[in-house]
Amino acid sequence: MSGTPSVTPVTVLGLGAMGSALSTAFLDGGHPVTVWNRTPAKAGPLTARGAVAAADPREAVRAADLVVLCVLDYAAAYDTLGAVGDALNGRALVHLTNGTPAQAREFAQWATQRGAHYVDGGIMSTPPMIGDSGSLVLYSGDRTGFDAHRSTLERLGAARWLGSDPGAAALHDIALLSGMYGLFAGHLHAAALIASEGGSVTEFTTELLIPFLERMMVPMKYSSREIDSGEFADQEASIAMQATAFVNIIESTAAQGVDPALLIPMRDLYHRAAAEGRDPSELLAKKAGR
Numbered sequence: 001m002s003g004t005p006s007v008t009p010v011t012v013l014g015l016g017a018m019g020s021a022l023s024t025a026f027l028d029g030g031h032p033v034t035v036w037n038r039t040p041a042k043a044g045p046l047t048a049r050g051a052v053a054a055a056d057p058r059e060a061v062r063a064a065d066l067v068v069l070c071v072l073d074y075a076a077a078y079d080t081l082g083a084v085g086d087a088l089n090g091r092a093l094v095h096l097t098n099g100t101p102a103q104a105r106e107f108a109q110w111a112t113q114r115g116a117h118y119v120d121g122g123i124m125s126t127p128p129m130i131g132d133s134g135s136l137v138l139y140s141g142d143r144t145g146f147d148a149h150r151s152t153l154e155r156l157g158a159a160r161w162l163g164s165d166p167g168a169a170a171l172h173d174i175a176l177l178s179g180m181y182g183l184f185a186g187h188l189h190a191a192a193l194i195a196s197e198g199g200s201v202t203e204f205t206t207e208l209l210i211p212f213l214e215r216m217m218v219p220m221k222y223s224s225r226e227i228d229s230g231e232f233a234d235q236e237a238s239i240a241m242q243a244t245a246f247v248n249i250i251e252s253t254a255a256q257g258v259d260p261a262l263l264i265p266m267r268d269l270y271h272r273a274a275a276e277g278r279d280p281s282e283l284l285a286k287k288a289g290r
């Protein structure tokens with residue numbers, strides 16, 4: 001593979017909400033774009049903007065050195081590329097379908113056996129965000145493939161390289177989503193408490209919850225360092241105190257007629273930690289190699 005000019009041709013396989021947004025961002029950047037989708041009609045809006053619709057995945061793959069694949073799941077990914085024969089040989093395959101680290105590693109092996117420079121990715125943006133300054137895509141796998149096409153991939157958003165393990169992007173993707181859903185769970189629970197008394201959830205969230213959570217990012221950084229070092233300092237807020245606070249949280253929640261299901265596992269974790277005299281993160285986070 002040679003260095004990439006700024007208008008390097010790109011092939012996009014899969015034109016769902018995300019694949020269409022990826023194709024649009026490449027077209028916006030002036031790249032010649034070839035597209036393919038199982039349901040051909042979805043190529044219409046993109047061909048109207050100058051993209052070329054390939055008749056089948058093999059023809060699409062052969063149209064560009066950079067092939068971006070973004071379909072529903074790994075079964076769809078194998079379905080899409082299963083019949084392309086030797087067409088992947090020497091090309092960069094950037095796979096942005098969401099999956100597990102194990103799926104990514106297995107697919108990397110499959111693609112590498114066919115001569116592809118395999119780069120796995122995790123899209124941390126919604127389709128309307130693609131190409132915006134706030135958009136982020138995680139990548140890992142074949143460094144040669146990534147370096148050759150980095151500037152083109154940056155059309156989609158900031159490109160964060162996570163190393164040569166093809167499973168690393170998927171692991172970080174899932175870790176980020178876990179953090180996000182944990183935050184959403186906390187918000188849903190808090191909102192239900194405020195709503196149970198007829199309060200304004202918007203006012204509560206804007207004026208109290210978001211500023212409070214922003215301040216709580218500081219202890220999150222301390223706790224991350226402790227997990228990394230394996231040394232857990234005496235807590236300013238002891239685990240026993242926090243375990244007791246959880247009793248109040250669950251009791252109040254039930255009394256308000258709100259389902260406490262989202263926080264019960266957290267209460268149980270704190271109670272186990274208090275009983276064992278350990279930090280809750282010691283019970284959950286086991287560092288590899290320790």
Ligand SMILES: NC(=O)c1ccc[n+]([C@@H]2O[C@H](COP(=O)([O-])OP(=O)(O)OC[C@H]3O[C@@H](n4cnc5c(N)ncnc54)[C@H](OP(=O)(O)O)[C@@H]3O)[C@@H](O)[C@H]2O)c1
Pocket residue numbers: 014015016017018019037038039042070071072073075076077079080096097098099123124125126127
């Ligand atoms: N949308 C988001 O907000 C978002 C955000 C981050 C990551 N992602 C990830 O991006 C990927 C695509 O998501 P999406 O939102 O584009 O989904 P989508 O709108 O449901 O589109 C799914 C795509 O997969 C194709 N497909 C499904 N089964 C197939 C098969 N057996 N063979 C070939 N193609 C098949 C569909 O083709 P047809 O058109 O023929 O059905 C379509 O192109 C997913 O892995 C998703 O997790 C999405």
